Amino acid sequence: MARPSPSSRLAKRAAALATTALAISARGAAAAKAGSYEVVNTNSLASAMMLGLMDEQNVFILDKAENNSQRLADGRPVWGSFFDLSDNSVTGVSVTTNTFCASGATLGNGTWVVAGGNQAVGYGGAALLPNVSPDAGPYTDYDGTRAIRLLEPGSKTWIDSPSTSTAQVNMLQSARWYPGIEVLEDGSVLFIGGAVGGGYINRNTPNLDPFYQGGGSNPTYEYFPSKGNQTVSQFMGNTSGLNMYPHTYLMPSGKIFMQANFSTVLWDHVNNNETYLPDMPGRVIRVYPASAAVAMLPLTPQNKYTPTILFCGGSVMSDTLWGNYGGPGGDILGITASTDCSSITPEDSQGNQNTAAQYVKEEDLPQGRTMGQFIHLPDGTMVILNGAEKGTAGYTNATYNSAQYNGQAINTEGLAQDPTYVPVLYDPSKPQGKRLSNAGFGASTIARLYHSSAVLLPDGSVMVAGSNPHQDVTLNMPTGTTPQAFNTTYEIEKWYPPYWGQPKPSPQGMPTSIQYGGSPFNITVDGSFMGSSANAKAANTKFAIIRPGFSTHAMNMGQRAVYLDYTYTVNDDASVTYMVNPLPNTKAMNRLVVPGPALFFVTVAGVPSNGKMIMVGTSATGTGNVPFTPTLGSALVSLPAAVNSTKYTATITRAGDSSSSFGLGKIIGIAVAGAAVLALIAIGICLWRRKGKNSRGEKAAARQSAAPWTSRDVGSGPEYKRVDTPVGSVNGGRFGGRRMDSSNTFESYRMHDQGSVIESKEALGGYYDHPRSGSRGGYAQSPLGYEPQGRGSSQGGYQQGWAEHHDGDAGAYYEEGNRYGGQSYDDYPPRSYQQQYHQQQQQYPQQYQQQGGQYHDRQGSGGYGRAR
Ligand SMILES: [Cu+2]
Structure with a gap:
């Protein structure tokens, strides 16, 4: 028998070694993903302000109506898309109404509901003027302030008809932007509060009308399907200003634990009674725009299914700095967010109030964090990701968030700085005070700031997407400025928890x-x-x-x-x-x-x-x-x-x-992953090059360009120029019977193509570049061309800058008389407005009350139904 030659044996051994190395490397590379991020798609089509898992394969993505370059067949920009988990592909979908800062939930029957939003807008987020049909607007988006959009299980079609349509049967009783939402034990949903038009926070200053803000705030709650006329919530008035997207958790008693401003209440929404719990220690603000990470801890047999709510991060600022609808009261970009993690256990598992309930300081985050968000993981831990170390959510147009670049002033818009790129894990199985850790976690390379999102996926990873601290799509922010500017973001990442890459169990007999x-x-x-x-x-x-x-x-x-x-x-x-x-x-x-x-x-x-x-x-x-x-x-x-x-x-x-x-x-994985990462980068570059001329490729090119500034047109159409940063000059409001619209907007900018700059715009302090179409039909004139109007003038007043809201209401001063006299803003004590509250209830306009109150969809009876 011939023996193999030494060289042949060597070759075989080498081959075997190589095979083994590959196998180890594959496992290692998978394990190496643990604790790290991976971009799985560079273009969500719609920037992912909102996400919801539809089933085991699909995630819906919703944005506000804005100038995303992807177009539907009818030419409209997409502001909704679907992410297919089977191949990481994304498909645009038609959404009719402006979903801007809506709230959402799954009803008890599995239907997704996404409700509220904002007005129909055009370029730059400016509200369409009343005499302009949405069909004539550039985005053909309809008023979404009262919209109730539905997505049925198994469907990829949003049921979404304009709020203004008489055919719309799914409507909120009143306009809600940033409403709280809570699904109830009967599978219906409760909406509470919100702003009517918009703004940085939900108040004027001085705060003379804490419930209504002259029509800017909606202090009521209602149900879908309707359970009757909407009713005023005392808590919304008590927490006036910092009460948008209140944190709500249905308790075992049936009451709703609700937190806003620095107040906390157990709210019997059926009888509309409130029981106040202790204030948030240190008056750390946890609601938007402070935007703490908030979650109910895992309910386990070990804790006897006792609900504990945990708050991590947020912001502490002076009342003055919190400002008003128009924006913060000063430069907040350098203010470090809170590191505080505190929890409270309001009731026992059977719904008995824990009368001694106090917020308990657990520990501090490794860095301050605003806009961090908790994601429950199936190993019993929770991860905090996204967010920033400084500033808050929202955006505004103020001198302090402008930057000089190549001799030009640009507005960076966003109110947050120093993105927090490294997640933090919270492990409730560890002793209190020792539960937070970011050890071993890699950093993302993508800032996830205002209007970013994240959700647990069926594979156990966390989908991370969005970030768009701008009034409209903005892809040309320069790097290296102070303050730092950030672009509208489309990359979809997965974040892989520590367990990633280990062999998964394949259980049999999983229930349905x-x-x-x-x-x-x-x-x-x-x-x-x-x-x-x-x-x-x-x-x-x-x-x-x-x-x-x-x-x-x-x-x-x-x-x-x-x-x-x-x-x-x-x-x-x-x-x-x-x-x-x-x-x-x-x-x-x-x-x-x-x-x-x-x-x-x-x-x-x-x-x-x-x-x-x-x-x-x-x-x-x-x-x-x-x-x-x-x-x-x-x-x-x-x-x-x-x-x-x-x-x-x-x-x-x-x-x-x-x-x-x-x-x-993990350690071995990290070692072998280096080569794999390099290979992935090479593959990524090839794929990127192959993308050639599509718009995403251009964006990638812009991102990777040596020049920090792109000369590419940010719009998609030949006529598009980013314009119309709005500042509302508004008084009254829908509650006051006067429709609020943008009566003033101002020119925004495009930092290139100076040949088309119109002289008069340049004189407006760095904003320039008139739209090439030359027509701004339907859009309001720049208020920068006006003398500022004082409050109470015939045109109403406006604040310079507009903060969060752009549909023209932002920056508005909602003025409707001094119903309450001169109380200054703060977290109102529970009883001080009882009298006014009752008066308010009677005064509250009824014009938006729904007629039938029940949605009938093809089944025709028995409340809300869906075809089966
Ligand atoms: Cu928002």
Whole structure:
């Protein structure tokens, strides 16, 4: 028998080694992703202000109506798209109304609802004038202030008709921009508060009309499907100013825990009674635009499903600096955001108020953070990502957020600086005060500031997208200025939690629905996965129901995580049979985790399975109608003791039990990943080059260009120029019976193409570049060309700068008399406005009240229904 030659043996050995190296490298590269970000698509088409997981494969993306370069077949820009998780592709979709700063949730029947928004706008976010039909506007977007948009399960068509349409049957009773939202135990939804038009915060200064702000604020709440006329919330008046997107959590008692300004209340929304809880320590503001990361901690059998709400970050500023609709009261760009993490447990699991409830200081974030957002992970931890260390959410037009570039003044618009690129993990299984860590986490390279978003995906990663601190699409901000400028952002990233890259369990018997009460169900994980440490792994398993929520403005509205009790038997073949109890059969649990869709994960030794979309509180096919009364099944049985094997007694060697630290695999992964990353970069460059002339390629080119400034037209049409930064000059409002519209806008800028600059614009202090079309029909004149109007003048007053809102109302002074005299702004004490409150209720205009109150969709009766 001929022996192989030495060289041949060497070649074989080399080949074997190479194969092994490749295998290790592949595993290592996957593991190396743990704790890091990866761009999975460079163009979300619509910048992702809002996200919602539709099913196991699709995520909807919503933006405000703006000049995204992607066009629909009818020529309109997209402000909505769908992200397909199977191939990371994105498709634009028609949205009719302006979704700008809406709120959203899944109803108990699984239908997505996205409600509220802002007016029809044109270039630069300027509101269309009343005499201009939305069809004639450049974006053909319709008023969304009262819109209720629906997305049915399995559908990729938004049901969205204009608020002004008589055919619109899904309408809010009144305009809501930044409303609070909470899904109730019957699967219906409650909306509370919001602004009417817009602004940095929801008040004028001085704050003479805390409830209504002369028509700028909406202090009422209402339901969908309707349960009657909207009613004034005392809390909205008490927290006047800093009360947009209030934090709400339905409690076991049926009351709503609600936090805004520095106040906290347990609110019986049925009887409209409020019980005040302690103020936020240090008066840290947690609502928009301070925008803390806020979440209910995971509900577990160990904590007896007791609700605790955790707040991390936000802002502390003086009352003066908080300013008003027009913007902050001064330069806030250098103000470091709060590091404070505090939590409170308002009730026990059965809905008994914890009368001694106090906010408990847990610990400090490693850096101050505004616009951080909590994402529940299926290993029981929560990650905070996105945001900035300085400033707040929102944008404005003030001297302090302008920068000089090449001798030109540009407005950087955004109110946040110093993006927080490194996530922080919160592990509630650790002792209080030792729960936060960012050890081992890589940094993102993409700023995720105002109007960014994030949501848990079924594969256990976190989708991160958006960021657009501008009134309209802005792709040409220079780098290296002070303050730092940021572009409208389209990249979609995945952030990979520490468990990423480990072999996943593939459980059998995953449920399609989980009820309140009833019999336990069985799930098995095979022996090849459980292996020699089957006993330990079985004991270290978690069954999570996670509702990822509607993501916008650093909030995941409706996000919850609840873990199920279980026992197990380790079988002879190392497989494990789990016996899992459903949710407790209590009304309290029905409220803590309301009916509707959620992801179900099985996490073994810290590594989650893929999440399965299930229904909570109904059958898998759900109920077509809401509201409904979920059935409470039989009481949970006492689970028998676990049965371990005598054979599979090894300990778990790999780190992974919901640990924030990284094991050896991670370190090896990092080492081998270097080459892989280089390869990926090379591939990325090739792909980028291949993209050639499409608009995204151009944007990538702009980003990577040596020149920090692009000379590319930011618009898509030959006529488009970014213009019309609005400043409203407004008084009155919809509540006052006077429609608010932009009566003044001012020219924005485009920092190139100076040949087309019109002299008179240049004289306006650095804003220049008239639209090439030469026509601004339907758009208001620049107020910079006017003498400022004083408050109370015939034209009303306006504030220079406009902050968050752009549809022309922003920067408005909502003025409608001094109903309350000279009280200054603050968090109003609970009782000081009782008298006025009652008067207010009577005064409250009824013109927007809905007639039928119930939405009928093809089923025709029984409240809101959807075709099945
Ligand atoms: Cu917003």
